[in-house]
Amino acid sequence: MALQVESVSFEYNSREDTPDEANHSFSLTDVSLTIRSGSVTGLLGPNGCGKTTLLKLMAGVLRPRRGVITLGGRAIHGIPRRELAKQIAVVPQETHPAFDYSVLEMVLMGRHPHLGNFQLEGPKDIDIARDSLLATGTQHLAERAYMTLSGGEKQRVVIASGLAQAPDVLLLDEPTASLDLAYQLEIASLLYRLNRDRGVSIVLATHDLNLAASLCDSLALVRSGRVLAHGETREVLTAATIRQLYDVDADVHVHETSGHLTVVPIRRAPRPSL
Amino acid sequence: MTVIESTSRFTHAQLQPMRARLGKTLLAYGALALGACLLAPLVGSTSISLARVFDRSIPFADNVDAQIFFIARLPRVLAGAIVGAALASAGVVLQALLRNPLATPFTLGVSAGAALGAMLAISLGAAITLGPFSPVPLASLTGAFLSAAIVYAMATRSGRPISTSVLLLAGVTLNSFFSALILFIQYMGDFAETYRTVRWLMGDLDVGGFGPILGALPLIMVAFVIFAMLSSSLNVLSVGTETAATRGVDVARTQRLAFISSALATSAAVSLAGPIGFVGIVVPHLVRLMAGVDHRIVLPAAALFGAAFLVACDLMARTVLAPVEVPVGVVTAMLGGPFFLWLLIRKA
Numbered sequence: 143m144a145l146q147v148e149s150v151s152f153e154y155n156s157r158e159d160t161p162d163e164a165n166h167s168f169s170l171t172d173v174s175l176t177i178r179s180g181s182v183t184g185l186l187g188p189n190g191c192g193k194t195t196l197l198k199l200m201a202g203v204l205r206p207r208r209g210v211i212t213l214g215g216r217a218i219h220g221i222p223r224r225e226l227a228k229q230i231a232v233v234p235q236e237t238h239p240a241f242d243y244s245v246l247e248m249v250l251m252g253r254h255p256h257l258g259n260f261q262l263e264g265p266k267d268i269d270i271a272r273d274s275l276l277a278t279g280t281q282h283l284a285e286r287a288y289m290t291l292s293g294g295e296k297q298r299v300v301i302a303s304g305l306a307q308a309p310d311v312l313l314l315d316e317p318t319a320s321l322d323l324a325y326q327l328e329i330a331s332l333l334y335r336l337n338r339d340r341g342v343s344i345v346l347a348t349h350d351l352n353l354a355a356s357l358c359d360s361l362a363l364v365r366s367g368r369v370l371a372h373g374e375t376r377e378v379l380t381a382a383t384i385r386q387l388y389d390v391d392a393d394v395h396v397h398e399t400s401g402h403l404t405v406v407p408i409r410r411a412p413r414p415s416l
Numbered sequence: 417m418t419v420i421e422s423t424s425r426f427t428h429a430q431l432q433p434m435r436a437r438l439g440k441t442l443l444a445y446g447a448l449a450l451g452a453c454l455l456a457p458l459v460g461s462t463s464i465s466l467a468r469v470f471d472r473s474i475p476f477a478d479n480v481d482a483q484i485f486f487i488a489r490l491p492r493v494l495a496g497a498i499v500g501a502a503l504a505s506a507g508v509v510l511q512a513l514l515r516n517p518l519a520t521p522f523t524l525g526v527s528a529g530a531a532l533g534a535m536l537a538i539s540l541g542a543a544i545t546l547g548p549f550s551p552v553p554l555a556s557l558t559g560a561f562l563s564a565a566i567v568y569a570m571a572t573r574s575g576r577p578i579s580t581s582v583l584l585l586a587g588v589t590l591n592s593f594f595s596a597l598i599l600f601i602q603y604m605g606d607f608a609e610t611y612r613t614v615r616w617l618m619g620d621l622d623v624g625g626f627g628p629i630l631g632a633l634p635l636i637m638v639a640f641v642i643f644a645m646l647s648s649s650l651n652v653l654s655v656g657t658e659t660a661a662t663r664g665v666d667v668a669r670t671q672r673l674a675f676i677s678s679a680l681a682t683s684a685a686v687s688l689a690g691p692i693g694f695v696g697i698v699v700p701h702l703v704r705l706m707a708g709v710d711h712r713i714v715l716p717a718a719a720l721f722g723a724a725f726l727v728a729c730d731l732m733a734r735t736v737l738a739p740v741e742v743p744v745g746v747v748t749a750m751l752g753g754p755f756f757l758w759l760l761i762r763k764a
Contacts, residue, residue, distance in 0.1 A: 203661045227664035240515035240654040241709040247651075254652050255664030259645060262434040262712070307663070 143214035143229065143310050145177035145200060145343065150209035152199060170195055170367040172209070177311065177345055182337050184358035184375070185347040188388055192367045193347035194235075197313050200345065201232045213311070227255035231304035233314040237296065239288060245299050246284040249274055252306025267306075274305040277340075278332060294325030298332065305336070312336070314346040318353060326350065330357055351392075355379055355403040363387050379403050385411050434712070441713050445720035452724040453497050456731045457489035461738055487625075495623045495688060496730045496744075497723035500695055502636045502685040504703075504722025505643055506678040507696030508715055512650040513674040514580050518759075520696045521682040524583065524675075525563045525590030527691035530683060532594045533559020534690075535613045539605045548631030552616070553687040560683030563590050568675060577657050578671040619692035619745030621730050632684040639681035642673055643715050650674065650711040692726065692745045694752025699725050701759055 153169035170192045177183050177200075185193045198204045200211060202218045211218050218226055231252070239248070252274065253267040263271075275281040278298040283291060288299060297317060304312055317333070318326040330353055336342050348354055354361060354375070361378045363370040365387055371378045384392045384405065391411045397404040458466055464481035468474070476482055506521040514523070521527070537555030546554050567590060571583040602610045623629060649670045652660040661667050685692075699722040700714065707717050726744070729751065733744040 198658070201662050203658055223661075223666055224664035227662060230662070232659070232662040234656065234659060237656060237659060239656070240512070240517060241704065243651075243655070243709055247708075247710060248655070251652050251655065251663065254648065257648070259648070262438070265433075268433075 143343075144179050145230075145311055145345075146212045147173055147175040147177075147196070147200065148210050148212065149174055150199060150206040150211060152195060152204065152207050154195075170199070173364075173367075173369050174209075175362050175369065175372055177343055178360075179310070180337070180341050180343055181360060182333070182344045182358045183346075184354035184361045185345065185364060186349075186351065186354055186361055186387065187364035189349075191364045193364055194315055196364065197232070197315050197345065197347055200311075201230055201313055202226050203232075224255040227307060227309075229309055230311045230313065231307040231309035233297070233300050233304050233312065233317060235315045235319060237300050242287050242289055244284070245280060245286050245288055245291070246271060246275070248288050248299055249284075249303045249306050252303040255307060270308065271302075271306050274302040277305060277336065278302040279328075294321050294328065297321065297325070297329060301329075301332065301336075305342075309342065311343045311345065314344065316347055316349065318348065318350055326353065333357060351379070351384070351405040352402075355405060356400065376403065379405070434710075438713060438716075441707055441717050442720070445717045445724075449497065449501075449720040449723040449727075452727040453493050456493045456496075456727045457485050459731055459735060460484070460489060491623060491626050491629060492621050492730065493727055494626075495621045495629055496727040498629065498633060498636055499621065499685040499689045499692060500699070500722040500724070500726025501719040502639065502681040502722075503692065503695040504699035504725070505640070505715055505719040506681040506685070508700045508703075508711065508718045509643055509646070509650065509674050509678040510696075511700060512654045512711060513578075513671055513678070514584060515654055515656075516584075517701070518697070519584075520693075521678060521685075522591070522691060522693065522696070524567050524587035524679065524682075525594065526560045526587075526679055526682045527686055528591040528594035528598070529563025530556040530560035530686040531598055531613075531617055531691060533557070533562075534616050534687075535598050535601055538612050538616070539601055539609045548627045549687075550628070553628060553631065557683055557687035559594075560679070560686055563594065564675075564679035564683065566590060568672075568679075571675075572672065577667045578675065583675070615743070616690050617745070618743030619690040619748070621689050621692075621726075621744055623688060628688055632688040635684035636681050639677040639684070640719070642677035643681075646670060646674055646677070647711045647715050650715075654711070690745065692748055694748045694756065695722055695726055695729075698748075698752045698755050701755075 150173045151169070151171050173196065185196060187193050195204065199206055205219050213221065213229060249271045250263055250267065253263050253270065256267065257263060272281070275284055278301050280295065280298050280302055283295060283299065288296065291299065318329050321329065333344055333346070334357060337344050358375050360373060361375050362372040363378060363383055370386055371383050379394060381392055381394050384390060384394065389411050391408045393406040393408055394403055396402070458464055462484055464484050468479065468481040469485040471479065503521050510519045510521060510523065511517050534552050534556035537552045544551055544554060549557065567583060567586045570586045571579050598613070602613060649660070649665045652663045652665050653667065653670055657667050700718050703714055703718045703721050707713050726748070729747045730744045733742045733747045736742060
C-alpha cells in the first residue's frame with residue numbers, strides 16, 4: 143500500500159502540540175512524498191530539519207496542520223488507531239521501558255493492535271512473535287531482560303516488536319545511530335531482507351549517507367522543513383545536493399565492488415554569502 | 417544478578433501460556449488473601465475457634481466467638497483487605513502512568529488533600545453525613561477528590577497526552593502546601609483535635625463496622641473495573657508514550673482513565689482508613705519480583721497481595737505490643753521504609 147504525503151505543513155505550537163520533554167521549534171512546510179509499496183525510502187537532512195517530525199506525521203502520532211497523509215488512498219487520521227497500527231509500525235531511535243520486560247514480552251507487545259481489550263495473546267500471536275525474533279536474529283535473546291541487552295540487540299528487538307505488528311510499512315528513526323560498524327551492517331542487511339522477503343515498505347531517517355546509498359531505492363532530502371529533492375537514489379544523491387543539504391563538499395562516486403554510490407565527505411563548504 | 421533473576425523468571429513465563437499464568441497467579445495470590453482474611457480475625461486478645469464461630473447449633477446471641485469474629489474483628493480485617501488492595505493496585509497504575517517505578521498513590525497530592533479535609537472536619541466539628549459516610553471520611557473524600565481535580569486540571573490539555581512532569585510536580589507541591597495548612601490548623605487547634613488528626617494521619621483500620629466499608633467499596637470496585645480494562649495498554653504505555661500511540665493505544669484516554677481510576681481508589685482507601693503509607697510501593701515491587709512485570713498479571717496479583725499484606729500488618733499492629741495497639745501506618749512504614757531504601761540501593 144502506498145503511503146502518500148500530500149502538501150503537508152506542520153508546526154509545533156508551544157501550547158498544544160509540543161510533546162512532553164521536548165522543545166521543538168522547527169516546522170515542515172508543504173512537504174510532498176510518495177512511499178511506493180515495497181520500496182525503501184531514506185529521509186536525509188541535517189539535525190533538526192524535520193525528519194523525526196515527518197516520521198511522526200506518517201505514523202499518525204502527529205496530525206498535519208495543512209495537507210493530508212494517505213495510506214492506500216485513505217487519510218490516515220481517519221483510520222482507527224488500532225487499524226492503523228496493523229499497517230504502520232514505528233521503530234523509534236531509542237526505547238526505554240519503565241519496567242524490566244523480557245525480550246519476548248517486548249515483542250509480544252507488537253501484537254497489541256491485533257488483540258481485543260481483554261483478549262490474551264494466543265498460540266498464533268506467539269508464533270508471530272517467534273517468527274519476528276527469528277527474522278531479526280534475536281531468538282536466542284527471547285528469555286533475556288530487554289534492559290540488559292547491548293544497543294544493537296535492543297534495536298533488533300524493537301524492530302522485531304514492530305514486525306510482530308505485521309505492518310505493510312515500517313518507519314525507522316535513525317536505526318543505526320550509536321551502533322558500531324558491525325551492528326550498522328547487521329541492521330542494514332536485516333532491513334534489506336525484510337524488504338525483499340516480506341515486501342515491507344521501509345522508510346528510514348538516517349545520517350548515514352552510505353547506508354542510505356546502499357539500502358534505499360529512493361531518497362527524500364529535507365532541509366529546514368522543506369523537501370529539497372525527492373526521487374531515485376542515483377539521481378538525488380550528488381555532490382551538489384549534499385552541499386545544499388549539509389554545507390559539506392563531498393565526493394560521490396560508484397563503488398566498484400558493491401556497485402552502490404559512495405559518499406566521501408571532504409570538507410565543510412563555505413556558507414554562500416547573502 | 418539482574419540477568420539471572422530475569423532469565424529464571426522469564427523461562428517460567430515462556431513455558432506457560434498467558435491464560436495459565438494468569439489463572440495460577442489468581443489462584444495463588446487469591447488463596448493468600450483469603451487465608452489472611454480468615455486467619456486474622458481468629459487472632460487477638462481473646463482467642464476464638466473457627467469451628468465455634470461457624471457452629472450453627474449455637475444461636476448468634478450466645479456465640480461469643482462468632483460475635484468477636486463477625487462484629488469486632490471481621491470489619492477491621494475486611495477494611496484492611498480492600499484498603500490494601502486499592503492502594504497496591506493504584507500504586508501499580510500510577511507507576512505505569514508516570515513511567516516511574518518509585519511513584520506511590522500519594523505522589524499526586526491525594527493523601528494530603530484527604531488529610532486536610534479530615535482535619536477540617538475534626539477541628540470544625542463537622543456533622544454532615546452522606547449515606548454510609550460519616551463526617552470525617554466524607555470530608556477527607558472531598559479533600560482527596562478536590563486535590564486530584566486540581567492536579568488533573570493542571571496536567572491535561574485538550575486532546576494531548578497528560579504531562580507527566582506537571583502531574584508529578586503539581587502533586588508534590590500540593591502535598592507540601594496542604595501539609596503546611598495542616599500544620600497551621602494543628603498549631604491553632606486545641607490538643608484533643610490535634611491528637612485526633614495526628615492519629616488519623618497514622619492510619620487506622622478500626623472502622624467500627626461494615627457501614628464505612630460499604631461506602632468505600634463501590635468506588636474501589638469502579639476503579640478496579642477500569643484497572644482491568646487498562647492493564648494491557650499500561651504495558652505498552654510503560655514502554656513509551658509514542659510507542660504506545662503507534663501500537664494502537666489511545667494514549668490521552670488511557671492516561672486520563674489511569675489517573676482518574678487510581679485517584680478514585682486512593683481517595684476511597686484514604687477516606688476509609690487514613691493515609692497508610694508504603695503499601696502502594698512495597699507491594700507492587702514485591703509482586704514484580706515474584707510474578708514478572710506484565711500488568712495483566714501484576715495488577716490482580718498486587719491487589720490480592722496488597723490485601724494480604726495490609727491484613728498481616730494490621731494483625732501485627734494489634735498484637736505485637738498488646739494490649740497497646742501500634743497504628744497500622746507505623747507498622748507499614750517501619751517495614752516499608754527500609755525496603756524502599758533497599759530498592760533504591762539495588763537500583764543504583
